[in-house]
Amino acid sequence: MSENPSERDLVEVRKAVFRPLRRGNTLEDTVARLVQTVRLGVVAPGASLPPERELAAAYGVSRDTVREAIRELADAGYLEPRRGRYGGTFVADPLPVPADAGHVDSADLDDVLGLRSVLESGSARAAAGRALDAEVRSRLWARHEAALPAGPEEYRRLDTLLHLEIAEAAGISSLVALVAENRARINAWLDTFPLLPRNIEHSGMQHEQIITAILMGQPDAAEDAMRDHLAGSEALLRGFLA
Structure with a gap:
């Protein structure tokens, strides 16, 4: 069965956010890419991110860098690590409300x-x-x-x-x-x-x-x-x- 337009769009967005990083600031870039994943709805509030090893492979960084980025965003209220059989890293639901930046063109x-x-x-x-x-x-x-x-x-x-x-x-x-x-x-x-x-x-x-x-x-x-x-x-x- 063919994908509908919204599903095709989501596939393209996933390709855009789950791709290797190109800069030397791997921690900041990893944090930014994870935030984009959340803000673009690639992973919805309450849903889980891919495992750390998959993110590390997709971004071309170490698992330690991915783990540190997740820790930073968990402290900021964007992600929620969970332990146990059904554990993983979940997008916060609801997401934190940022300070008003106005419209940033x-x-x-x-x-x-x-x-x-x-x-x-x-x-x-x-x-x-x-x-x-x-x-x-x-x-x-x-x-x-x-x-x-x-x-x-x-x-x-x-x-x-x-x-x-x-x-x-x-x-x-x-x-x-x-x-x-x-x-x-x-x-x-x-x-x-x-x-x-x-x-x-x-x-x-x-x-x-x-x-x-x-x-x-x-x-x-x-x-x-x-x-x-x-x-x-x-x-x-x-x-x-x-």
């Missing part, structure tokens, strides 16, 4: 994220290409260290200050205002879904790579590290909002 999301990539990767490259004095170098490292122990209630503010410090270190007078305006829009969207503790830890490691490359005067490495860093939050934004 995909073209607007593309525009803001594209501008952020240009501004912030360019900031890191420009900062790494300059001869920074001791005061600037000290401020950059201090901003990084201040964000490391931050919890969810403080992290986003301290993360923003670190990125603005990088823009300041680039030595382009109008750049800081542009980065600040762009990040205000990004942060408004980020505030509509949970800040994941493992994502904070991963961001801290990426911040260290960025700052180290800047302080060592390595523009290519600084730009590449910043692009990798931005890709993680972009994956989460697209997963939760797109």
